[in-house]
Amino acid sequence: MTRFLAPRYFSPEQIGAVERALTELSIGDEEGVRIFIIALEYELAEYEKYASDQEPPEMQTKAPDPELAALSRDLLQALTQIKQLPAESRRWMLERLSTEDMFDRRHDQAYLDAVTTQLARIAEACVCSTSDQHIIAELGEAEKHFIGVVAEAYFECFETAPGKNGGEPFISLLQRVVEISGLDIPLEKSRLEPILSTIG
Incomplete structure (x- = not known):
C-alpha cells in the first residue's frame, strides 16, 4: 500500500x-x-x-418555508468558514471561548468538532421534502x-x-x-x- x-x-x-x-x-x-x-x-x-x-452539492429537497431554507444556507456557509479557519485563528477563538466561559469549561478541537456536527444536523433538519421524508444531499x-x-x-x-x-x-x-x-x-x-x- x-x-x-x-x-x-x-x-x-x-x-x-x-x-x-x-x-x-x-x-x-x-x-x-x-x-x-x-x-x-x-x-x-x-x-x-x-x-x-468546489461548490457545495445542492440539496435535492424543498424547505417547508423560506426562513428555514435561509437558515440552512447560512449554517452551511458558517460550517464552511469554520472548517477553513487558519490554525492560529482557530486557536485564538477557542482560547477566547475558554477564557470567557462562566463555568470555566475548556473549549478545544473536540468541542469545535461537536459544535460543527450539531450545526450540520440543524442545517439538515431545516430542509425536508414535501412528503416530510428526509432526503440527503447529492x-x-x-x-x-x-x-x-x-x-x-x-x-x-x-x-x-x-x-x-x-x-x-x-x-x-x-x-x-x-x-x-x-x-x-x-x-x-x-x-x-x-x-x-x-x-x-
Whole structure:
C-alpha cells in the first residue's frame, strides 16, 4: 500500500475515538488499524483542500418555508468558514471561548468538532421534502473521491471488500469517522453502493 507521510489531522482524542470505533466494529488487527489511521488522516487533509475549491452539492429537497431554507444556507456557509479557519485563528477563538466561559469549561478541537456536527444536523433538519421524508444531499465530486479512497484504504488494510455484506461494517465505520471529524458528508446507502461496488 503506497501512502505519503500523513499530516496530523486528528487530535489524540479523535485518534482514540477512531480506534474505539474500529474495536467496537471488530475491524482489523493492531498493524492494520495503525496503517488505516495514517491513511485516513492523509485523505481527510486532502479532502478538505479539495472540497474548499468546489461548490457545495445542492440539496435535492424543498424547505417547508423560506426562513428555514435561509437558515440552512447560512449554517452551511458558517460550517464552511469554520472548517477553513487558519490554525492560529482557530486557536485564538477557542482560547477566547475558554477564557470567557462562566463555568470555566475548556473549549478545544473536540468541542469545535461537536459544535460543527450539531450545526450540520440543524442545517439538515431545516430542509425536508414535501412528503416530510428526509432526503440527503447529492454527493459532490470531492465527497465521492474521499469515500472512494477511504474505501480503498479499508480494503488494503483489512483485506475485506467495503461493499461486502451490504456495506457493513464499512458504512458504519465511515459514519463514525465523519462524525469524529466534524464533516458534513451525506452517507445515504443507495449513493454509497455504486462507489463501494468498484472496490475489491
